Amino acid sequence: MTSGRGLWITLEGGDGSGKTTQSALLGRWLEDSGRAVLRTREPGGSEVGQLIRDIVLHHRGDIAPRAEALLYAADRAHHVATVVRPALERGDIVLQDRYLDSSVAYQGAGRVLDAEEVRDLSLWAAEGALPDLTILLDLDPADARARLDSADKPFDRLEAEKGEFHGRVREAFLALAAGEPERFLVVDAAGSPEAIAAEIRARVETLLR
Numbered sequence: 001m002t003s004g005r006g007l008w009i010t011l012e013g014g015d016g017s018g019k020t021t022q023s024a025l026l027g028r029w030l031e032d033s034g035r036a037v038l039r040t041r042e043p044g045g046s047e048v049g050q051l052i053r054d055i056v057l058h059h060r061g062d063i064a065p066r067a068e069a070l071l072y073a074a075d076r077a078h079h080v081a082t083v084v085r086p087a088l089e090r091g092d093i094v095l096q097d098r099y100l101d102s103s104v105a106y107q108g109a110g111r112v113l114d115a116e117e118v119r120d121l122s123l124w125a126a127e128g129a130l131p132d133l134t135i136l137l138d139l140d141p142a143d144a145r146a147r148l149d150s151a152d153k154p155f156d157r158l159e160a161e162k163g164e165f166h167g168r169v170r171e172a173f174l175a176l177a178a179g180e181p182e183r184f185l186v187v188d189a190a191g192s193p194e195a196i197a198a199e200i201r202a203r204v205e206t207l208l209r
């Protein structure tokens, strides 16, 4: 375990799978039970990361695939070193939207980059740090798209990718979860937010014991 005294939980899944909602519900529950919680995200969980987030999500025009992978890795390196590790050393519970599995799934799913190389790049960036638990909110990309459409927000660069891209991202996440069953909890994100939250709490409780 790389997390020091605290507990490190990441949430993964396609765009529109409900990560932010679940992170908020879990965070509130943990705080109500008296725990110190840090909610954060990638990209953009630090000041430097905000600048990188702006580039990777809102730059008009192409970014070369390797440059994009390096930008996410740079965000990750700074975030882990300056935000996540210090929080875990304090004993906090870190709840994080997205981590290196997103890089493997998204940057690897373009099929240009090798998934293993993308993962190794992130592991180098984060000095090998891996979460105690990764919650994968699994959802059919068509359902996720319907949720995003109804949210009426402009799409960022990755959200605007075609449906088949999101299908590959989903498969990549499921393959990652199958390869590391002890780190992952896969949740059917089509259920009600309350039912999903209860499933997540049950798993987190076992880690807190």
Ligand code: TYD
Binding pocket: 015, 016, 041, 042, 043, 057, 072, 097, 098, 099, 100, 102, 103, 104, 106, 107, 156, 158, 159
């Ligand atoms: P996210 O912050 O979840 O977007 P939103 O808050 O709008 O739901 O993620 C932003 C996008 O960044 C998402 O489409 C996935 C992508 N992403 C990658 O491609 N690689 C990565 O390593 C990470 C962390 C995110």
